[in-house]
Amino acid sequence: MKTFNIGGVHPHDNKQFSAHQPITECPLPKQAIIPLVQHIGAPAQAVVEVGAKVKVGELLAKAGGFVSANIASPVSGTVTKIGDMTDAWGATVPAIYIDVEGDVWSPDIDRSTNLIHQCTLEPKAIIDKIAAAGIVGLGGACFPTHVKLLPPPGKKAEVLIVNGVECEPYLTCDHQLMMEHGEEIMIGIQILKKALGVDRAIIGIENNKKDAIERMTRLANTQFGVEVMPLKLKYPQGGEKQLIDACIGRQVPSGALPIEVGAVVDNVATIYAVYEAVQKNKPLISRVMTVTGKHVEKPGNYLVRFGTPIDDVIALAGGVPAHTGKVIGGGPMMGRAMDHTENMPANKRLSGILFLDEAESQRPEPENCIRCGKCVQACPMGLEPYLLHRLFELENWEEMEKHDVMDCIDCGCCVFTCPAHRPLLDGIRPGKAKVGAILRERAAAAAAAK
Amino acid sequence: MKNFIVAPAPHAHSGDSVRRNMLLVILALLPAYVVAVLQFGCGALITAAISIVACVGCEWLVSRFILKENRNTIGDLSAVLTGLLLAYNLPSNIEWWIVVIGAIVAIGVGKMTFGGLGQNLFNPALVGRVFLLISFPVQMTTWPLPKGMETAYLDAETGATPLALLKQAVKNGGRIADQLPSLHDAFMGAIGGSMGEVCALALIIGGVFLICTRVITWHIPVSIIATVALWAAATGWLGLLPADLTTGNYVAYSLCTGGIMLGAFFMATDYVTSPMTAWGKLIFGVGIGVIVMVIRTWGAYPEGMSFAILIMNACVPLLNKFRPKRFGEPKKA
Numbered sequence: 122m123k124t125f126n127i128g129g130v131h132p133h134d135n136k137q138f139s140a141h142q143p144i145t146e147c148p149l150p151k152q153a154i155i156p157l158v159q160h161i162g163a164p165a166q167a168v169v170e171v172g173a174k175v176k177v178g179e180l181l182a183k184a185g186g187f188v189s190a191n192i193a194s195p196v197s198g199t200v201t202k203i204g205d206m207t208d209a210w211g212a213t214v215p216a217i218y219i220d221v222e223g224d225v226w227s228p229d230i231d232r233s234t235n236l237i238h239q240c241t242l243e244p245k246a247i248i249d250k251i252a253a254a255g256i257v258g259l260g261g262a263c264f265p266t267h268v269k270l271l272p273p274p275g276k277k278a279e280v281l282i283v284n285g286v287e288c289e290p291y292l293t294c295d296h297q298l299m300m301e302h303g304e305e306i307m308i309g310i311q312i313l314k315k316a317l318g319v320d321r322a323i324i325g326i327e328n329n330k331k332d333a334i335e336r337m338t339r340l341a342n343t344q345f346g347v348e349v350m351p352l353k354l355k356y357p358q359g360g361e362k363q364l365i366d367a368c369i370g371r372q373v374p375s376g377a378l379p380i381e382v383g384a385v386v387d388n389v390a391t392i393y394a395v396y397e398a399v400q401k402n403k404p405l406i407s408r409v410m411t412v413t414g415k416h417v418e419k420p421g422n423y424l425v426r427f428g429t430p431i432d433d434v435i436a437l438a439g440g441v442p443a444h445t446g447k448v449i450g451g452g453p454m455m456g457r458a459m460d461h462t463e464n465m466p467a468n469k470r471l472s473g474i475l476f477l478d479e480a481e482s483q484r485p486e487p488e489n490c491i492r493c494g495k496c497v498q499a500c501p502m503g504l505e506p507y508l509l510h511r512l513f514e515l516e517n518w519e520e521m522e523k524h525d526v527m528d529c530i531d532c533g534c535c536v537f538t539c540p541a542h543r544p545l546l547d548g549i550r551p552g553k554a555k556v557g558a559i560l561r562e563r564a565a566a567a568a569a570a571k
Numbered sequence: 572m573k574n575f576i577v578a579p580a581p582h583a584h585s586g587d588s589v590r591r592n593m594l595l596v597i598l599a600l601l602p603a604y605v606v607a608v609l610q611f612g613c614g615a616l617i618t619a620a621i622s623i624v625a626c627v628g629c630e631w632l633v634s635r636f637i638l639k640e641n642r643n644t645i646g647d648l649s650a651v652l653t654g655l656l657l658a659y660n661l662p663s664n665i666e667w668w669i670v671v672i673g674a675i676v677a678i679g680v681g682k683m684t685f686g687g688l689g690q691n692l693f694n695p696a697l698v699g700r701v702f703l704l705i706s707f708p709v710q711m712t713t714w715p716l717p718k719g720m721e722t723a724y725l726d727a728e729t730g731a732t733p734l735a736l737l738k739q740a741v742k743n744g745g746r747i748a749d750q751l752p753s754l755h756d757a758f759m760g761a762i763g764g765s766m767g768e769v770c771a772l773a774l775i776i777g778g779v780f781l782i783c784t785r786v787i788t789w790h791i792p793v794s795i796i797a798t799v800a801l802w803a804a805a806t807g808w809l810g811l812l813p814a815d816l817t818t819g820n821y822v823a824y825s826l827c828t829g830g831i832m833l834g835a836f837f838m839a840t841d842y843v844t845s846p847m848t849a850w851g852k853l854i855f856g857v858g859i860g861v862i863v864m865v866i867r868t869w870g871a872y873p874e875g876m877s878f879a880i881l882i883m884n885a886c887v888p889l890l891n892k893f894r895p896k897r898f899g900e901p902k903k904a
Binding site: 127132290366372373375377441445447449453455461477484485489490493495497502503505507524525528533537539540541542544 | 573576
C-alpha cells in the first residue's frame with residue numbers, strides 16, 4: 122500500500138466517535154450571519170442591500186477578484202444588516218445578516234434527489250458554473266475551485282487526484298459523504314475530468330476507512346478512467362503535496378503548484394458541491410461538518426447551512442460537554458481553537474467542531490531541546506523544525522529563508538512529535554509570515570527597478 | 572459567554588516525553604546490568620549505585636546553588652542515565668571516591684557548564700570516563716576477572732583484556748588463540764572489562780529494543796559496527812593477523828570485546844551529542860568506527876571507543892549541516 126515518502130506521524134485517529142453516523146440536517150436558524158470572507162483571497166463584495174428579500178441560492182456577494190469566491194444565500198428572508206462581525210477566532214470580517222423567513226428556494230435549483238448523469242456542458246461552461254456557485258476547497262484551505270481548474274498558460278493537467286484521505290483525527294464528514302453520496306461524487310469527478318481535459322482520476326482514501334474504499338472501488342469500476350487508491354494511514358496524507366506524492370509518486374517542487382507535475386487535487390466534499398452546482402444548479406450553501414469529542418453526547422455528521430450559529434449544531438449533538446477546555450474549529454492537528462461558541466456562524470471552512478476536555482487542552486511545560494532529531498524525522502517537507510525555531514528566536518530571517526521556511530505546510534507534525542514539548546510551530550509560523558513579507562517586498566522592489 | 576482556551580495548532584501530542592525516552596534507554600540497559608551483577612558480583616551493584624547517586628546529586632546541587640534554576644531537572648532522568656552509563660564504563664571494583672570524581676566531572680563539567688541537558692557538546696558520561704582514565708590509569712584499567720557472585724567488591728585479581736592481547740598479536744605476531752577467551756565467552760560476557768561492556772548479547776538485545784521502540788534510529792549503531800567489521804576484515808585480508816587467528820574470528824573479537832556494542836548502541840546515540848539528520852548520523856558512525864580502529868591498531872591505548880565518540884561529538888555541529896532531503900528537491904546530478 123502506498124503513502125508519501127518523507128516524514129509523517131501517526132496520531133490516534135479517534136474517528137470512532139462520529140464514524141458511520143448518518144448525515145443529519147441541522148434546522149434553519151432564526152437569523153443567519155454570512156461572513157463575506159469564507160475563502161482564500163479577496164473578500165466577496167455584497168450585491169444586496171439592507172431590506173432586500175432573498176431566496177435560498179440567490180447571490181449575496183460576488184467574488185472580489187480573480188482569487189475570490191461568490192457567496193450565495195443559504196437561507197430565505199430579509200437582509201437586516203451589512204456590517205462587520207468578529208468571529209470566534211478573533212478575526213473581524215464584513216458579513217450579511219439575514220432574518221430567516223421560511224425556506225423559499227430560487228426556482229432554478231433542482232432540489233430532488235434524482236441522479237443526473239449526463240453533462241453536455243463545454244469545459245468553459247462547467248468552470249463558469251463552478252465559479253458562479255462559489256465553490257471553494259472544502260478540505261480546509263478554501264482555495265477557490267474554479268481558479269484551480271484554469272491552469273496557467275503552458276501547463277497541462279494530466280490527472281485529477283480526489284482527496285478522500287481525511288487525515289485529520291476525529292473528522293468523519295468526508296468519510297460519511299463518500300458512504301452516502303458516492304454516486305454524486307463519481308459524476309462530479311467525470312465533470313471535473315471533462316473541465317480539465319484529463320482522462321484519469323485517482324481517489325486517495327486511507328485504509329482506516331475500509332468501507333469507503335470498498336464502496337468507492339465498486340462505483341469506480343462502473344466508471345471510465347477512475348481508480349481508487351487505498352493509502353497507508355499516515356498524517357498529513359491529506360496535504361496536497363503529500364497526496365500527490367502518495368498517489369502518483371511525483372513531488373511538487375518548492376514554491377510550485379500541483380499543476381507543475383500535472384496534477385489537480387480536489388476534496389470529495391468539493392466534488393460533491395461541483396456535482397450539485399453543475400447538475401442541480403445548486404450553489405454552495407451548506408456543508409457536512411463533524412461535531413465530536415470524547416465527551417460529546419451525540420457525536421455525528423451534520424449538514425449545516427452556512428450562517429447557522431454553531432451553537433445550533435452543538436445543541437443537536439447534545440450541547441457543550443462539561444469540563445470542556447478547548448473548542449476547535451476543524452481537527453486537532455490543524456484546526457483553530459475558538460474563544461467561544463456564541464454568534465459563530467457555520468461557514469465554508471468549518472469542517473468540524475471538536476471538544477477537548479481540560480486535561481487534553483493543556484500544553485505541558487516546554488523543556489530544553491534534547492536534539493533528538495525527531496522533528497526532522499517527522500517533517501513531511503524535509504525541513505529542520507528545531508533549527509527554524511532557533512533561527513526565529515534569533516530573528517535571523519535570512520537564514521530562515523535559506524532553510525526553506527516557506528515550504529512549511531503548518532501540519533504540526535514537529536510539535537506533535539517533540540518529546541520536550543517545544544512550541545516549534547509557534548515560532549516557525551510567524552517566522553514564515555515575516556520571511557513571506559520580506560520576499561514580497563523584494564519582489565515589489567525588483568518589479569519597481571524594472 | 573464562556574471563554575475557552577485558545578492556543579495555536581496542533582492540539583494533539585504523541586505523548587512522548589524526555590523522561591519516557593530516558594526511561595526506555597535505562598530499561599534497555601538492564602540486561603547488561605543483570606550480566607554485570609552475575610559476572611562481577613556486588614561490586615557492580617555498588618559502583619552503579621554510587622555513580623547514579625553522585626550524578627543526580629551533582630546535577631541537583633549545580634542547578635540549585637550555582638545556576639539557581641527554579642525548575643528541577645532531576646525528573647527527566649537524564650542524570651540517572653548518565654550515572655548508569657558512567658558506571659558501565661568503569662571496572663566494577665574501582666574505589667568509590669574515584670566514581671564520585673567521575674560523576675562530578677561528567678555532570679558538573681561535561682553537562683552543567685554548558686547549560687544543562689541539551690546544551691552540552693560532549694557525551695557527559697564519556698567526559699567523566701576519559702577524565703578518570705587519564706587521572707587514574709592504573710585503577711581504570713585493572714579489571715576484575717568474571718568470577719560470578721563470589722567476586723568481592725575491590726577484588727584485585729585481574730587479567731589482561733582480549734583487546735590488549737589482540738593489539739600485541741597484530742603488532743608483534745606470534746600465537747594468540749590459546750590466550751584469548753572463547754568467542755562464546757566474549758559474546759556472553761564471561762570476560763574481563765568495564766562492568767557494562769562485557770556482554771555483547773545483552774547490549775544487542777537492548778539496542779534492538781531501542782530501535783524497535785523508535786528511541787534511536789539504526790543509522791549510528793549500524794554504521795559504527797559495519798565500519799569496525801570492515802576494518803577488521805581488511806586487516807585480515809591484508810595478511811596482518813597472526814597465523815592462528817582467522818579473519819572471521821578477528822572481526823568477531825573486534826566487535827564483541829571492548830566498548831563497541833555499548834558505544835554503538837548507547838553512548839554514540841546520545842541525542843544531545845549526535846547529529847540530527849540521517850546522513851549526518853551515518854558519517855558520524857563511520858567516523859567513530861575509523862577512529863576507534865586507528866586507536867586500537869596504532870594508538871597507545873588498547874581501546875579507543877571513548878576517544879572516538881568524543882572526537883566525533885566535536886564534529887556534530889558540522890555534520891548537522893547535512894540537510895535532510897527536502898520535499899520536491901531535484902536529485903543532485
